[in-house]
Amino acid sequence: MGMMKNYLLTLLEKCSEEQFGQEAIEWAIIAGLVRLSYELDADVRSIMLRYDEIIEAYRRSLAPANEELRKSHTPMKRAGTRRQIKAGGSGTSIKRKDAA
Numbered sequence: 001m002g003m004m005k006n007y008l009l010t011l012l013e014k015c016s017e018e019q020f021g022q023e024a025i026e027w028a029i030i031a032g033l034v035r036l037s038y039e040l041d042a043d044v045r046s047i048m049l050r051y052d053e054i055i056e057a058y059r060r061s062l063a064p065a066n067e068e069l070r071k072s073h074t075p076m077k078r079a080g081t082r083r084q085i086k087a088g089g090s091g092t093s094i095k096r097k098d099a100a
Helices: 002-015 019-031 040-049 051-072 082-090
Strands: none
Touching: 002 019, 002 040, 019 051, 040 051
C-alpha cells in the first residue's frame, strides 16, 4: 500500500505543481478517465497528453456542486443593536441611567 501511495504522489508532483491540477488528475484516476500502467514515464506522458481534457472535465464535474453552493447562500442580514432588540421586545423605550 505504501509503495502505491508513493507512486501516486510522485506521479501527481511530476504532472502538476498546482493543487488544482493534482486534484484534477487524482479525480481522473478515480473516475476512470486515466488508466495507470504503473510505469512512471508512460503514465506521466499519457496524463500530460490529455491534461487540458482532464482539467476541463474536472471543472465540469465541480460546476453543479458550485452552483448548489451558490444557491444555498443567502445574503446576510445585519444584526440589530441591543437597544433595538430590547426595545422591540418590550414595546417601551430604554432610558440610560446616570452613573452618578
